[in-house]
Amino acid sequence: MSFSNLLMKSGVNGGLRSTQTAALGLLNVSSRQGHTLRGKPPGVARTLEQRLRDDNVTDPEIVARVNIGFPQLKPSRSAQLKLRLEHLKAQRASKELEKLARSNKLVIDLDKVQEAYVQTTGQHDLRLLADHYGIFEHLFGSAYFVPRVPLSIQYELDANLLSPVYNGNVIKPSEAIKAPLVSFDGQLDPITGKSAEGDSYWTLLLTNPDAHYTNPAAECLHWFISNIPNDKIGEGEVLAEYLPPFPPKGVGYQRMVFVLYKQVSRLDLSKHKLDAKDHISLEKRTFSTLDFYRQHQDELTPAGLAFYQSNWDESLTKFYHNVLQIKEPVYEYDFPKPYLADQKFFPLKQPFNLYMDKHRDIKQVNKEYLERKLAKTHPFNGPEPPLRFPSAHPIKDVPSWLATEIRKRRLGTGRVQDY
Structure with missing residues (x-):
C-alpha cells in the first residue's frame, strides 16, 4: 500500500480537502471579482436600519399609544360566520339574481356597497390614513382613536354641485368659503353600532395644525360648535364662527381636520367662546386639541373624524386684505449659495x-x-x-x-x- 493510499484510507486526505474547500469558500467571501470586502461579510454585518434601531433605543412603555376612542363590541366568531352563511344561502336561493347574472343584467348598487364598507372596515382605513398624514400625532400626541360615527361633510359649490371631504382630498380655498354641510347619525351608539334611545349631545371642531406661524406647536381654530342635539347642527351652540382655510403662497398643502366628540350631557363650554370682534383675530383663534381634550376628557370622547387638504389660490389675495385685514404673506425658499473651491491658476479640463x-x-x-x-x-x-x-x-x-x-x-x- 502506497503512502497516498494510506492517507486516503485514514481520512487525512479528506480532512485536507475539506480544509482546502473551506479556505476557498472564505476566499470567495472576502474577495469578489478581484475586490476585497472590508469589514464583516453580508449576512453577518448589521444593516443601517438595525444600527439606527440599536442607537435610538426607546422605552416601549413611554412610546406606547393610547386609544382614547370608543371600544367596539364585536359579535363572536361563530355568530359572524352564521350571519355570513345565512346571507350566502339567501343569495344562492334567489332565482331572480341568478337570472340577471346569467343574462349580464345584474346591477350592483354602489350606494349600498359604500354603506357596507363604512360600517365594516371604512373607519379602520380612515384611522390608518389619519396616521399616515400625522393627524393623531399633531393633535393628540401619543393618543389615537378609531372613528365610530361616520361623518358626511360636503362643501356647496353651487345649487347642483357639492365637493365632499373624503380622506385627505384637495379642496381649494375658493371652494370652501362657506361653511360645509355636515351630517351624521346622532342616534348611533358608538359602542354597539345601533340606534340608541333618548337625546345625545355632540361637539364639532375644525382645526388646522399647519396654520399657526408664531407657535408651530399650536393650531388655528376654524370652527367650534358644541351642544349639538342629536344631528341638528343648526341648533348647536356656535362658540367660534366658521373661518375658511387661508394657506399662504409658498407653504404648500395644509390639513383641515374635523373632529366630532360625543358629550356625556349638555356642557358649559362658554369659556372657549370667541367674541364677535375676535372673529378675524388669528391670535384669538390659537387652539390646542390636546389641551382641550385634557380639560374635558371626562365629558367628551372623540367619535368621528374627517379631513382634507388645501393650498393657495388667487382668491386668498382679497381674503387677506378684505376679511383678515392684513398683508398677504408670501413664502419663498432661500437657496444657499453654491460652494466654490479656491480659484486655481490653471484649471484643467474645464471651459x-x-x-x-x-x-x-x-x-x-x-x-x-x-x-x-x-x-x-x-x-x-x-x-x-x-x-x-x-x-x-x-x-x-x-x-x-x-x-x-x-x-x-x-x-x-x-x-x-x-x-
Whole structure:
C-alpha cells in the first residue's frame, strides 16, 4: 500500500480537502471579482436600519399609544360566520339574481356597497390614513382613536354641485368659503353600532395644525360648535364662527381636520367662546386639541373624524386684505449659495470662460448676456434671424472654449437660452 493510499484510507486526505474547500469558500467571501470586502461579510454585518434601531433605543412603555376612542363590541366568531352563511344561502336561493347574472343584467348598487364598507372596515382605513398624514400625532400626541360615527361633510359649490371631504382630498380655498354641510347619525351608539334611545349631545371642531406661524406647536381654530342635539347642527351652540382655510403662497398643502366628540350631557363650554370682534383675530383663534381634550376628557370622547387638504389660490389675495385685514404673506425658499473651491491658476479640463464666470458676480454676468442680446435686437424689426444651417459655418482661429461658446450661441443652447 502506497503512502497516498494510506492517507486516503485514514481520512487525512479528506480532512485536507475539506480544509482546502473551506479556505476557498472564505476566499470567495472576502474577495469578489478581484475586490476585497472590508469589514464583516453580508449576512453577518448589521444593516443601517438595525444600527439606527440599536442607537435610538426607546422605552416601549413611554412610546406606547393610547386609544382614547370608543371600544367596539364585536359579535363572536361563530355568530359572524352564521350571519355570513345565512346571507350566502339567501343569495344562492334567489332565482331572480341568478337570472340577471346569467343574462349580464345584474346591477350592483354602489350606494349600498359604500354603506357596507363604512360600517365594516371604512373607519379602520380612515384611522390608518389619519396616521399616515400625522393627524393623531399633531393633535393628540401619543393618543389615537378609531372613528365610530361616520361623518358626511360636503362643501356647496353651487345649487347642483357639492365637493365632499373624503380622506385627505384637495379642496381649494375658493371652494370652501362657506361653511360645509355636515351630517351624521346622532342616534348611533358608538359602542354597539345601533340606534340608541333618548337625546345625545355632540361637539364639532375644525382645526388646522399647519396654520399657526408664531407657535408651530399650536393650531388655528376654524370652527367650534358644541351642544349639538342629536344631528341638528343648526341648533348647536356656535362658540367660534366658521373661518375658511387661508394657506399662504409658498407653504404648500395644509390639513383641515374635523373632529366630532360625543358629550356625556349638555356642557358649559362658554369659556372657549370667541367674541364677535375676535372673529378675524388669528391670535384669538390659537387652539390646542390636546389641551382641550385634557380639560374635558371626562365629558367628551372623540367619535368621528374627517379631513382634507388645501393650498393657495388667487382668491386668498382679497381674503387677506378684505376679511383678515392684513398683508398677504408670501413664502419663498432661500437657496444657499453654491460652494466654490479656491480659484486655481490653471484649471484643467474645464471651459475657461465658465470657470471664470463662477468667481464673478452673477448679476454682472447676467447683465453682459442681456446687453449682448439687446445689441443684436432691432427696436422695430426684432432680433436677427437665426442661421439656417448653424453647424455648417466653420469656426476658425479661435480657442476651443470660445469655439464652443460661439457654437452654443448659434444653436441657442446653454445659458444663452435664458435670454
